[in-house]
Amino acid sequence: MRMKKFINRPEDIVRELLEGMALAHPHQVKLVGSNLIARATPKSPGKVGMVTLGGSGHEPGLSGFVGEGLLDVSVAGEIFAAPGPLRCLEAVRLAERGAGVLLVVLNHAGDVLSSNITLEMAAREGWNVRRILTHEDIAGGRDPADRRGLVGFLPVYKVAGAAAEQGRSLERCLELAERMERNTRTLSVALRTATHPATGQAIFELGDDEMEVGMGQHGEAGTGRMKLKTADETAELMLNMLLDDLEVKAGEELLVIVNGAGATTLMELFILFRRVHQILAEKNIKLARAKVGEFITTQEQAGFQLMISRLDPELTGFWDAPCDAPYFTVR
Amino acid sequence: MTDRLSRNGLLSMAACAARQIREHHACLSALDSVAGDGDHGSAMLRSAEKIERAVANAPENCLRACFEQIAWGVFDADGGASSSLLGSFFLGMRDGVPANAPSLDCRELAAAFQSGLRAMRKQTPAEVGDKTMMDALIPAVEAFSAAAAKGEDIAASLAEAACAARSGAEATRHLTARYGRARWLGEKTRGHPDAGATSMALLFEGFSEGLRSRKGETGHA
Numbered sequence: 083m084r085m086k087k088f089i090n091r092p093e094d095i096v097r098e099l100l101e102g103m104a105l106a107h108p109h110q111v112k113l114v115g116s117n118l119i120a121r122a123t124p125k126s127p128g129k130v131g132m133v134t135l136g137g138s139g140h141e142p143g144l145s146g147f148v149g150e151g152l153l154d155v156s157v158a159g160e161i162f163a164a165p166g167p168l169r170c171l172e173a174v175r176l177a178e179r180g181a182g183v184l185l186v187v188l189n190h191a192g193d194v195l196s197s198n199i200t201l202e203m204a205a206r207e208g209w210n211v212r213r214i215l216t217h218e219d220i221a222g223g224r225d226p227a228d229r230r231g232l233v234g235f236l237p238v239y240k241v242a243g244a245a246a247e248q249g250r251s252l253e254r255c256l257e258l259a260e261r262m263e264r265n266t267r268t269l270s271v272a273l274r275t276a277t278h279p280a281t282g283q284a285i286f287e288l289g290d291d292e293m294e295v296g297m298g299q300h301g302e303a304g305t306g307r308m309k310l311k312t313a314d315e316t317a318e319l320m321l322n323m324l325l326d327d328l329e330v331k332a333g334e335e336l337l338v339i340v341n342g343a344g345a346t347t348l349m350e351l352f353i354l355f356r357r358v359h360q361i362l363a364e365k366n367i368k369l370a371r372a373k374v375g376e377f378i379t380t381q382e383q384a385g386f387q388l389m390i391s392r393l394d395p396e397l398t399g400f401w402d403a404p405c406d407a408p409y410f411t412v413r
Numbered sequence: 414m415t416d417r418l419s420r421n422g423l424l425s426m427a428a429c430a431a432r433q434i435r436e437h438h439a440c441l442s443a444l445d446s447v448a449g450d451g452d453h454g455s456a457m458l459r460s461a462e463k464i465e466r467a468v469a470n471a472p473e474n475c476l477r478a479c480f481e482q483i484a485w486g487v488f489d490a491d492g493g494a495s496s497s498l499l500g501s502f503f504l505g506m507r508d509g510v511p512a513n514a515p516s517l518d519c520r521e522l523a524a525a526f527q528s529g530l531r532a533m534r535k536q537t538p539a540e541v542g543d544k545t546m547m548d549a550l551i552p553a554v555e556a557f558s559a560a561a562a563k564g565e566d567i568a569a570s571l572a573e574a575a576c577a578a579r580s581g582a583e584a585t586r587h588l589t590a591r592y593g594r595a596r597w598l599g600e601k602t603r604g605h606p607d608a609g610a611t612s613m614a615l616l617f618e619g620f621s622e623g624l625r626s627r628k629g630e631t632g633h634a
Binding site for chain 2: 096137159160161162163164165166167168169191192195196198199278280281283285
């Protein structure tokens with residue numbers, strides 16, 4: 083299959099997409115320094131800075147969540163590739179407002195390595211930087227180190243970002259981020275491949291009548307290749323795996339996110355969400371908060387990620403707190 | 414004639430290593446397309462460009478500072494895992510070079526390579542057999558150290574290191590990946606050498622060639 087995309091020169095993709103995002107949302111973000119997306123109006127001094135990093139090609143993730151009450155700076159790498167540690171260090175310097183910086187890193191090898199070196203260098207400079215790794219993809223197995231970071235970054239950005247905005251300490255923001263992360267699980271499913279926008283190459287192959295449960299954001303193989311199922315069957319299969327893994331009990335409250343992978347329509351996402359809602363109601367689990375849409379994508383990949391987080395009153399409070407980013411606004 | 418690696422010898426090694434990547438980046442991407450998304454070559458090319466820039470602006474007369482400049486250049490490249498690992502390797506080499514040394518003998522260079530390898534080991538648990546850059550780097554550093562211990566000169570030791578790196582990279586053809594993004598593809602990765610290990614072999618071949626060409630010109634390294 084030949085790639086069809088509206089791009090210019092492949093080497094200009096990242097720069098041009100970041101320029102466009104900043105120009106489209108001038109009241110929330112700006113492009114500064116070495117292609118960093120930063121808040122249009124910096125956070126006031128004395129508050130914890132929030133920084134994230136990750137490859138491009140997953141828009142609106144991750145830079146679309148820079149804004150008041152969320153992230154201060156996002157370091158976008160090349161297509162599907164982690165940014166280098168020097169740009170991450172520049173982002174930390176920019177986000178530092180005198181109360182330390184929380185670095186939110188999705189568990190992917192390149193991102194983890196870049197953040198390791200960033201942390202070492204920041205420590206050498208005497209800066210107070212802490213890291214939270216998100217790894218909630220249950221397709222990775224039982225060991226958290228093997229679990230990738232998928233859309234579960236969003237509740238982590240949200241609760242830690244809200245706490246930072248309210249002037250909580252770095253330790254406190256980290257504790258909230260860790261609690262949110264510990265209580266989050268995601269599972270993805272893919273129907274059709276994406277192409278790498280710079281190389282034009284398909285990132286995986288899947289038969290016309292197949293789907294793959296557990297497919298990662300870059301075509302990393304999952305565990306369950308199977309014949310295509312209906313929306314209701316797919317939602318039920320995935321939700322039950324997530325509920326089991328998180329050991330959710332009747333009476334508990336959940337945040338649910340249905341995240342489209344890029345080529346799956348809102349029509350489909352709503353059909354899926356409706357079934358998730360029904361199943362939770364049958365199990366007497368409260369669907370307390372929800373988001374349906376595209377938060378992290380992989381080009382024209384078809385499929386979706388289903389995420390559940392166990393909420394408690396404090397986490398719910400931070401989830402509901404105001405924020406204002408290009409792709410996440412709460413008033 | 415004393416056998417020592419000077420600043421210019423080091424810069425010639427680094428420049429030639431970068432040129433190897435530049436000449437073979439399309440092949441690296443093709444290898445990566447088997448187990449990844451086909452962009453390893455362009456990622457390595459970004460690191461190579463930073464190495465070339467560091468060489469062009471290298472500080473005078475201090476090997477430590479030259480290694481550091483190369484390392485920071487590579488850390489500035491958006492090359493995913495490869496730039497973090499490669500930058501760590503060069504920064505580790507810097508840490509293995511005595512302060513203010515204007516040149517290194519073969520054993521001192523072996524110590525610098527060992528220090529570079531230790532820095533990589535801090536970043537990755539991968540060993541020989543895991544189908545990563547380490548499959549080429551570990552045998553290369555071992556071969557260089559063994560040759561240096563036997564009293565061979567720098568050019569001969571680098572030639573052995575390059576040979577070992579290439580054999581190590583070729584041996585990954587029969588392995589399945591266990592780290593990085595490729596590990597999720599398991600059996601699909603068998604049958605082709607690892608792109609990262611191949612990059613590392615190209616770098617060591619460049620080191621060897623860069624030193625030989627410098628010696629050819631000046632009679633010393």
